[in-house]
Structure formats: C-alpha cells, structure tokens
Amino acid sequence: MLRPVPGQPGLFQLGDVVENDVKAQGVRVVDVIVIGPMMIAGGNAWAQTRPWAGLGLSLLGVMTMIYNASNYVRVRKTQP
Numbered sequence: 001m002l003r004p005v006p007g008q009p010g011l012f013q014l015g016d017v018v019e020n021d022v023k024a025q026g027v028r029v030v031d032v033i034v035i036g037p038m039m040i041a042g043g044n045a046w047a048q049t050r051p052w053a054g055l056g057l058s059l060l061g062v063m064t065m066i067y068n069a070s071n072y073v074r075v076r077k078t079q080p
Contacts, residue, residue, distance in 0.1 A: 008078055022075060028068040036065035 005011040039061030047054030 005078075011078065022079065025072060025075060028072040031068040032065050032072070036061045036068070039064060 003012065040058045043054045043056070043058030043061060045054070046057060
C-alpha cells in the first residue's frame with residue numbers, strides 16, 4: 001500500500017522502498033562512476049560505424065549518470 005513518508009512532503013513509499021533506497025546507494029555510485037562513462041565510451045567507439053547507435057548509447061550513458069546522481073543526492077538528503 002502506498003503511504004506518505006513521515007516528515008518528507010511529496011515522498012511516498014511502497015513497503016520498504018525508502019529503506020531499500022539507502023541500501024542501493026553503492027550501486028548508484030558505481031553507475032555514476034563506472035557504468036555511465038563506459039556507456040559513453042562505447043557510444044563514442046560506435047559513432048564511426050553506427051552513428052545512431054553510438055549517439056543512443058552515449059545519450060543513455062549520460063541519462064544513467066544524471067538519474068543515479070540525482071537519486072543519490074535525494075536519498076542522502078532524506079537520511080538523518
């Protein structure tokens with residue numbers, strides 16, 4: 001059941017989602033530092049032979065880094 005998180009207006013949780021967010025912080029760091037840059041590098045390597053695939057992979061790498069970095073910051077702000 002979806003319920004509001006006490007003391008966090010606009011933040012809702014389904015079961016233990018908020019607790020699991022804290023546990024996933026290490027994965028987010030790896031996504032930002034390793035996975036995202038590897039996707040961008042792979043996209044750059046493909047750019048010569050498959051321009052659209054290279055652009056798409058690079059864009060997904062950037063989006064991965066932005067998404068995980070923003071979630072990392074959001075969860076850090078909600079921790080006591």
